[in-house]
Amino acid sequence: xxxxxxxxxxxxxxxxxxxxxxxxxxxxxxxxxxxxxxxxxxxxxxxxxxxxxxxxxxxxxxxxxxxxxxxxxxxxxxxxxxxxxxxxxxxxxxxxxxxxxxxxxxxxxxxxxxxxxxxxxxxxxxxxxxxxxxxxxxxxxxxxxxxxxxxxxxxxxxxxxxxxxxxxxxxxxxxxxxxxxxxxxxxxxxxxxxxxxxxxxxxxxxxxxxxxxxxxxxxxxxxxxxxxxxxxxxxxxxxxxxxxxxxxxxxxxxxxxxxxxxxxxxxxxxxxxxxxxxxxxxxxxxxxxxxxxxxxxxxxxxxxxxxxxxxxxxxxx
Amino acid sequence: xxxxxxxxxxxxxxxxxxxxxxxxxxxxxxxxxxxxxxxxxxxxxxxxxxxxxxxxxxxxxxxxxxxxxxxxxxxxxxxxxxxxxxxxxxxxxxxxxxxxxxxxxxxxxxxxxxxxxxxxxxxxxxxxxxxxxxxxxxxxxxxxxxxxxxxxxxxxxxxxxxxxxxxxxxxxxxxxxxxxxxxxxxx
Numbered sequence: 001x002x003x004x005x006x007x008x009x010x011x012x013x014x015x016x017x018x019x020x021x022x023x024x025x026x027x028x029x030x031x032x033x034x035x036x037x038x039x040x041x042x043x044x045x046x047x048x049x050x051x052x053x054x055x056x057x058x059x060x061x062x063x064x065x066x067x068x069x070x071x072x073x074x075x076x077x078x079x080x081x082x083x084x085x086x087x088x089x090x091x092x093x094x095x096x097x098x099x100x101x102x103x104x105x106x107x108x109x110x111x112x113x114x115x116x117x118x119x120x121x122x123x124x125x126x127x128x129x130x131x132x133x134x135x136x137x138x139x140x141x142x143x144x145x146x147x148x149x150x151x152x153x154x155x156x157x158x159x160x161x162x163x164x165x166x167x168x169x170x171x172x173x174x175x176x177x178x179x180x181x182x183x184x185x186x187x188x189x190x191x192x193x194x195x196x197x198x199x200x201x202x203x204x205x206x207x208x209x210x211x212x213x214x215x216x217x218x219x220x221x222x223x224x225x226x227x228x229x230x231x232x233x234x235x236x237x238x239x240x241x242x243x244x245x246x247x248x249x250x251x252x253x254x255x256x257x258x259x260x261x262x263x264x265x266x267x268x269x270x271x272x273x274x275x276x277x278x279x280x281x282x283x284x285x286x287x288x289x290x291x292x293x294x295x296x297x298x299x300x301x302x303x304x305x306x307x308x309x310x311x312x313x314x315x316x317x
Numbered sequence: 318x319x320x321x322x323x324x325x326x327x328x329x330x331x332x333x334x335x336x337x338x339x340x341x342x343x344x345x346x347x348x349x350x351x352x353x354x355x356x357x358x359x360x361x362x363x364x365x366x367x368x369x370x371x372x373x374x375x376x377x378x379x380x381x382x383x384x385x386x387x388x389x390x391x392x393x394x395x396x397x398x399x400x401x402x403x404x405x406x407x408x409x410x411x412x413x414x415x416x417x418x419x420x421x422x423x424x425x426x427x428x429x430x431x432x433x434x435x436x437x438x439x440x441x442x443x444x445x446x447x448x449x450x451x452x453x454x455x456x457x458x459x460x461x462x463x464x465x466x467x468x469x470x471x472x473x474x475x476x477x478x479x480x481x482x483x484x485x486x487x488x489x490x491x492x493x494x495x496x497x498x499x500x501x502x503x504x
Contacts, residue, residue: 058349059351060346060349060350060351060352061349100322100352100373101344101346101352102344103343103344103345103346104343104344105345106344106346185350186347186350186351186353187353187370189347189350190345190347190350190353190355190370191370194347212349212350213349214349230348237347237348240348240349265374
């Protein structure tokens with residue numbers, strides 16, 4: 001390429017990256033604060049492989065193939081194997097890869113924080129998640145009453161907790177059962193429910209329909225819902241968590257079902273994660289959560305797009 | 318065919334036999350749910366927009382659009398006539414289809430005419446067009462300050478504001494994207 005034709009893109013990149021510098025600096029401080037929080041609570045930081053032979057079969061999560069293996073879509077399966085081996089409090093901050101996910105809130109390569117705790121259920125993780133974000137805000141010097149995109153954001157506790165059923169009753173034109181029968185649950189969630197959640201106080205949306213949580217435990221006493229929650233802040237989904245399913249037979253059946261549904265849709269079918277299934281019988285009662293670091297950085301840097309909190313988007317490579 | 322993952326702002330697709338441009342695009346994916354592709358689609362003929370959400374299984378037909386280099390010949394009875402510079406075939410656009418482009422249409426101007434199949438549906442002008450000033454008030458040297466402008470009318474009937482030193486009978490360059498004065502043409 002001629003030097004002259006390199007000048008303009010070179011200059012544009014320099015400008016763009018210098019504009020992002022303050023956000024990237026805040027993001028780095030935020031990640032330090034997250035680590036400190038977990039280390040102080042007695043969590044062990046772990047690193048599990050990114051390159052894995054068998055990603056969890058989930059209908060709507062597509063892994064990126066890499067040679068004969070795949071890039072992980074989440075460190076979940078390996079972290080649960082550690083749980084099963086007696087690692088009772090573990091966390092990890094790592095890159096995860098999901099094919100085809102690109103939008104204002106999505107990158108095909110994103111940074112996820114996951115943590116797992118033995119002898120806990122999803123409500124314990126809700127409280128811990130709340131503590132963590134408040135503590136990180138404090139470390140970064142934010143007041144508990146901040147702003148995101150011009151709207152007030154109140155981090156003081158307790159945060160709002162609402163069941164999926166209640167949220168649909170309140171915000172969607174159809175109740176949750178009916179929206180599932182008609183196949184428009186996702187559309188109503190995105191268009192009618194999500195925009196109303198998490199402002200001014202963050203919202204934990206919990207108890208999802210049982211079919212929407214391949215790795216979660218069903219609620220004792222109400223098997224139509226799974227003990228799963230998502231955290232919303234200012235309309236943005238930040239985290240997904242479960243009381244973990246420990247029944248090997250049940251887990252196998254769900255994986256088989258997801259595999260069948262994937263193959264019916266013409267999607268790639270992954271090998272069963274046999275070693276995870278073999279470890280599951282030893283896993284203590286536990287709960288775990290995956291939280292999007294990029295999105296948390298958006299909240300703290302007050303940016304509307306994930307593009308503004310990473311050094312390079314895929315399009316800029 | 319396009320798949321849903323090809324959808325993006327600016328993509329042109331055919332729906333029910335009409336060409337649409339994606340004017341706005343948003344990718345959403347509720348946790349563990351399916352990918353949703355939310356589009357605002359603008360009909361390239363009528364200009365009417367509507368919102369539609371697609372899923373990853375949806376497929377789309379690319380709009381059969383092509384641009385042909387043509388020359389403006391004449392206007393009559395609300396119709397504008399253009400000639401293909403390769404095969405000399407003539408095509409007509411309505412006043413509505415031409416829109417603000419008629420501010421710049423002078424005889425023999427080379428433009429791009431957009432075709433949907435065999436149907437002419439739109440026009441793309443060159444970014445800059447030179448036009449003659451047909452009406453301008455004289456400027457008394459000295460009675461003006463920097464940044465002053467005055468109104469003039471061009472040969473097409475289009476009026477705009479220009480610096481005071483532009484005189485009647487002179488040619489000026491106009492930016493067709495903004496409709497604004499660029500410079501005086503030295504002949």
